[in-house]
Amino acid sequence: MTMKMKSRRVTRMSPISRLGATLGCALACTFAAFAPAAHAAGDALTAQNAWVRWLPNDLPAAGYVTLKNDGDKPVELVNVSSDDYGMVMLHQTVSNGSTQKMIMVDKATVPAHGTLSIAPGGYHLMLEHAKHKIAPGDTVKVKLQFSDGATLDTPFAVKPPSQH
Numbered sequence: 414m415t416m417k418m419k420s421r422r423v424t425r426m427s428p429i430s431r432l433g434a435t436l437g438c439a440l441a442c443t444f445a446a447f448a449p450a451a452h453a454a455g456d457a458l459t460a461q462n463a464w465v466r467w468l469p470n471d472l473p474a475a476g477y478v479t480l481k482n483d484g485d486k487p488v489e490l491v492n493v494s495s496d497d498y499g500m501v502m503l504h505q506t507v508s509n510g511s512t513q514k515m516i517m518v519d520k521a522t523v524p525a526h527g528t529l530s531i532a533p534g535g536y537h538l539m540l541e542h543a544k545h546k547i548a549p550g551d552t553v554k555v556k557l558q559f560s561d562g563a564t565l566d567t568p569f570a571v572k573p574p575s576q577h
């Protein structure tokens with residue numbers, strides 16, 4: 414999909430960069446995906462208000478964060494992982510009549526010049542199988558990976574179950 418399209422662009426651009434390094438660079442820099450991940454992340458995407466609602470007894474915890482995209486193109490959150498948890502998934506809470514259930518989703522879009530709220534009642538990160546003892550007051554790190562190649566290593570504040 415997107416990746417294939419990008420690699421075709423690389424192929425097409427190679428002869429151009431051989432003709433003139435300046436022109437090649439100008440073209441490459443147009444596509445955020447060609448910049449180093451940290452650079453791309455710093456440019457367009459930021460994570461704000463990241464926190465985890467901790468639950469006792471090794472129950473899965475829910476992570477919340479607001480993602481802001483200052484770029485001109487929508488970017489998709491495509492992968493989540495953490496050194497502190499064995500498994501991290503992107504879930505969405507959906508209402509089904511009077512009941513609510515969680516479904517696993519592949520990705521979520523951060524609109525151009527907009528925000529994606531991963532917040533109670535909507536999306537959440539499901540954090541399971543803590544690798545060490547985690548308690549309210551701690552900070553855990555979650556790696557958020559995006560469709561443009563950007564990565565945000567985001568600290569999440571661990572809060573008690575009463576937090577909303």
Ligand SMILES: [Cu+2]
Nearest residue numbers: 504515537539
């Ligand atoms: Cu969930």
